[in-house]
Amino acid sequence: MSPTSKFRVNCIVCPMSCYVEVELDGEIRVTGYRCPRGKEWAVQEALSPKRVVVTVLKVKGGDLPVVSVKTDPVPRDKVREVIRELSKVELVPPLRVGQVVAEVDGVKVYVTREVRGGQQTF
Amino acid sequence: MDVVVIGGGPAGLSAAIRAQELGLKVVVVEEGRLGGILPQCIHTGFGLLTYGEDLTGPELAHRLINSYQGEVLRGHAAGLEYSYHRKRVRVITEGGTVTLEAPTVIYAAGARERHAHEIGIVGDRVAGIYTAGEAQALMDLYGVLPGREVVIVGSGDVGLIMARRLSLEGAKVKAVVEMLPYPGGLARNLMILRDFNIPLLLNHRVVEVRGRGRVERVKVVSGSKEEWIKCDTLLVSAGLVPRVKLLRRAGAIIDERTSGPLVNDRLETSLPGIFAAGNSLVINDLVDYAMEQGRIAAEGAEEFIREGGIPSQDWVKVIPGDNVRSVVPQLISPGREVIAYVRPSKPLNDATLTLPNGRVRLGVIKPSEMLRVRVKAEEGGVAHVEIQG
Ligand SMILES: Cc1cc2nc3c(=O)[nH]c(=O)nc-3n(C[C@H](O)[C@H](O)[C@H](O)COP(=O)(O)OP(=O)(O)OC[C@H]3O[C@@H](n4cnc5c(N)ncnc54)[C@H](O)[C@@H]3O)c2cc1C
Numbered sequence: 225m226s227p228t229s230k231f232r233v234n235c236i237v238c239p240m241s242c243y244v245e246v247e248l249d250g251e252i253r254v255t256g257y258r259c260p261r262g263k264e265w266a267v268q269e270a271l272s273p274k275r276v277v278v279t280v281l282k283v284k285g286g287d288l289p290v291v292s293v294k295t296d297p298v299p300r301d302k303v304r305e306v307i308r309e310l311s312k313v314e315l316v317p318p319l320r321v322g323q324v325v326a327e328v329d330g331v332k333v334y335v336t337r338e339v340r341g342g343q344q345t346f
Numbered sequence: 347m348d349v350v351v352i353g354g355g356p357a358g359l360s361a362a363i364r365a366q367e368l369g370l371k372v373v374v375v376e377e378g379r380l381g382g383i384l385p386q387c388i389h390t391g392f393g394l395l396t397y398g399e400d401l402t403g404p405e406l407a408h409r410l411i412n413s414y415q416g417e418v419l420r421g422h423a424a425g426l427e428y429s430y431h432r433k434r435v436r437v438i439t440e441g442g443t444v445t446l447e448a449p450t451v452i453y454a455a456g457a458r459e460r461h462a463h464e465i466g467i468v469g470d471r472v473a474g475i476y477t478a479g480e481a482q483a484l485m486d487l488y489g490v491l492p493g494r495e496v497v498i499v500g501s502g503d504v505g506l507i508m509a510r511r512l513s514l515e516g517a518k519v520k521a522v523v524e525m526l527p528y529p530g531g532l533a534r535n536l537m538i539l540r541d542f543n544i545p546l547l548l549n550h551r552v553v554e555v556r557g558r559g560r561v562e563r564v565k566v567v568s569g570s571k572e573e574w575i576k577c578d579t580l581l582v583s584a585g586l587v588p589r590v591k592l593l594r595r596a597g598a599i600i601d602e603r604t605s606g607p608l609v610n611d612r613l614e615t616s617l618p619g620i621f622a623a624g625n626s627l628v629i630n631d632l633v634d635y636a637m638e639q640g641r642i643a644a645e646g647a648e649e650f651i652r653e654g655g656i657p658s659q660d661w662v663k664v665i666p667g668d669n670v671r672s673v674v675p676q677l678i679s680p681g682r683e684v685i686a687y688v689r690p691s692k693p694l695n696d697a698t699l700t701l702p703n704g705r706v707r708l709g710v711i712k713p714s715e716m717l718r719v720r721v722k723a724e725e726g727g728v729a730h731v732e733i734q735g
């Protein structure tokens with residue numbers, strides 16, 4: 225983002241969906257928000273947006289060929305790299321919800337679905 | 347048995363958990379996976395209102411499955427017979443047909459997706475045409491990428507979420523095509539188009555598919571303009587329709603506006619003792635509301651058993667007015683504060699909702715975001731619900 229640009233976004237923190245503008249001319253000016261949570265979110269979104277990445281990892285010997293996982297919030301421009309790294313991972317059961325199964329550049333990856341060894345889990 | 351719950355998705359499981367808390371003996375009938383659609387919705391955005399935590403679909407399913415310790419019957423509920431004190435549910439299981447009997451039934455069978463032919467898409471019958479939910483199951487349960495170059499029909503949440511999943515896994519989403527002049531999804535999902543630079547074609551329709559064996563191109567029209575987009579996959583995300591076949595056959599009245607059953611404030615259908623919840627009652631964009639409906643239905647079932655029926659009364663009829671597509675429940679008890687779900691019919695920027703018990707300032711509203719409100723109406727007559735822009 226160039227330092228003189230104006231960033232416009234609909235706040236997604238609550239259903240009011242305020243249309244927030246963030247000016248980044250040296251000092252940061254924010255307009256359009258109706259509460260501090262929205263202001264903070266919009267500034268973060270303008271300067272360094274982060275995303276939780278969700279994907280599936282291969283599982284050998286599970287109930288299904290893959291298991292769903294999620295990461296800690298990752299800077300948006302690193303999302304593809306994280307996905308690429310994770311495509312190399314293969315897991316074996318048992319896997320528990322919340323279990324950390326990989327780490328990419330310090331970003332933890334958690335299992336979100338239970339996989340018991342060789343059994344149907346749901 | 348006190349209550350048979352048909353469908354083990356979030357609505358059905360929430361109903362079963364609540365019914366058990368209230369001391370009822372419950373059986374859940376499920377033909378597929380417990381958790382319903384949740385195990386294949388691997389994204390976050392679930393349960394924020396219920397738990398104050400942003401869970402993924404599989405995590406929420408895990409929570410619900412762990413909190414329900416009761417009986418589950420694996421099989422397809424194929425028949426529902428009504429009489430005031432006894433309902434019979436015929437279930438086709440691996441071991442043969444089983445008939446369950448109980449004074450109450452909670453119907454939570456979810457919704458089905460609209461297919462390409464239902465939205466007027468013609469052309470070659472080729473491989474590579476999926477509903478968004480089918481593509482989601484392929485990718486996120488079975489690890490199979492449905493295609494490389496994809497056009498998505500419909501800008502609702504399901505379509506947008508699949509646009510992100512496909513882009514991240516290396517497919518190219520060439521366009522999201524939306525018939526209406528405004529996008530359909532929740533604001534947080536519209537961010538996806540921005541994140542991945544995906545073109546959104548508003549006021550456009552996909553009308554034709556061509557290919558030999560597999561999709562090769564689709565025709566997109568807007569007014570008198572038309573163009574062909576090359577792609578190998580067409581994803582249809584054209585909305586959900588409540589699954590009400592069993593209810594309709596049993597004789598329940600279906601509301602034209604929701605395509606789900608007409609219900610009173612206990613979420614009891616026009617067949618006393620048969621309740622409905624979740625996406626087979628009304629399409630819910632938030633799982634929290636589907637779960638809440640499950641709990642309300644369970645409380646209704648408990649009352650039905652305790653009182654020998656929901657007390658009959660001079661129901662107040664809810665009338666959807668300006669800018670309101672639908673309201674659930676359609677009948678409410680006079681003098682009782684109840685929860686209602688209101689679907690706006692168009693986007694408005696500074697909206698105010700008028701209820702029999704007052705006005706609510708809403709701010710920005712969209713058809714994709716169902717409103718949840720508390721309604722109270724006095725005896726006699728009707729309750730008007732309308733939205734001013
Ligand atoms: C792709 C997608 C993404 C979504 N994303 C979000 C989100 O981010 N946040 C959010 O809050 N909500 C989201 N939702 C909405 C939410 O998932 C739904 O509101 C919720 O799943 C509805 O629950 P349900 O129990 O009514 O239906 P379902 O989850 O569809 O469950 C119905 C169950 O009934 C079973 N069944 C049906 N018929 C029979 C029968 N005859 N016999 C036996 N069993 C039967 C089915 O197998 C299924 O398991 C999303 C929905 C979709 C489709």
Ligand code: SF4
Pocket residue numbers: 235236237238239240241242256257258259260261262263
């Ligand atoms: S700025 Fe505040 S009030 Fe407005 S949408 Fe964001 S969180 Fe809601």
